[in-house]
Amino acid sequence: MNNSVLVVGSIAYDSVTTPSGIREHALGGSATYFSISASYFNQVSIVAVIGDDFLKKDLDLISRKGINTVDLQKVPGKTFRWKGSYNFGDLNQRETISTDLNVFADFKPILSTINQNVSCVFLANIDPELQLDVLEQMMIKPDISLLDSMNYWIDTKFESLEKVLKKINILILDVNEIKEFTSKTSVEEATKKIQETYGVEFIVVKNGEHGSTLWSNGLQFNAPPFKVTKIIDPTGAGDSFAGGFTGYLTKSGKIDLQTMKKAMIYGNTMGSFAVETFSIDRLLDLTNEEIENRAKNIMAKSSL
DSSP: OOOEEEEEOOOOOEEEETEEEEEEEEEEEEHHHHHHTTTSSSSSEEEEETTOOOHHHHHHHHHHHBBTTEEEEESSSSEEEEEEEEEOOOOOEEEEEEOOOGGGGGOOOOOOOOOGEEEEEEEOSOOOHHHHHHHHHHHHHHHHEEOOOOHHHHHHHHHHHHHHTOOOOEEEEHHHHHHEEEEEHHHHHHHHHHHHHHOOEEEEOGGGGEEEEETTTTTTEEEEEOOOOOOOOOOHHHHHHHHHHHHHHHHHOSSSHHHHHHHHHHHHHHHHHHHHHHHHHHHHHHHHHHHHHHHHHHHHOOOO
């Protein structure tokens, strides 16, 4: 079995407006943030699609981080583009101005033999039917299968999402998403329903600047946030969290509760770095010392 991490998701060009300014056509997408974040801990393979307008410097950047691009498809057309703005009074409030799927609209993941044998798969926030297709292409069942999703898929592809849930062991959603998915008003009730209905072993609930919470069979662990002095761009925070979480988890080689708790700390660590600049800028040149120092800061405030 190949011990690297496989991520299937989007690569995009984002145009973002926040109280700190405007960034046009910046490299983004769930697979981008995740893979760069996770690359600090483990080898990552990326499954995504780009258009023929995708810049060579951006492809070189991905490769420079040691990310395997053997299953990155390049096809005629334009790369996925997203434009959005963040509420000047509340950065948790995001308005999507435009979404141009372009080549991503016809994306069909195709896994090479090496990626059909990985021990960990992260299914980023894409159509549940594509997520299911990826799992069905695996030659062996991965030790760790993680799923991220969003309200749009909960509203439009609920039954497909249910099928994926039955095949994974770690679910990552934010507070509002998990409540909507289960029609429950409390996170505790929501996590209990998902574990009882679908058999998901671990559930990670993201709560923005308030940190994140791990739930498993009634047990709860709150991973506190790192207080960022100034949030510049929250766009990739969740995917960067997932990258740090998954990267640490797979690097450790264990899936016990204590390791999961530490993975939460590293998830919060990487998510906090991501919001300090526009796009992926802050994630590109981190040192191990910076990552460890911030993780220790968060750990000191936790119950670990």
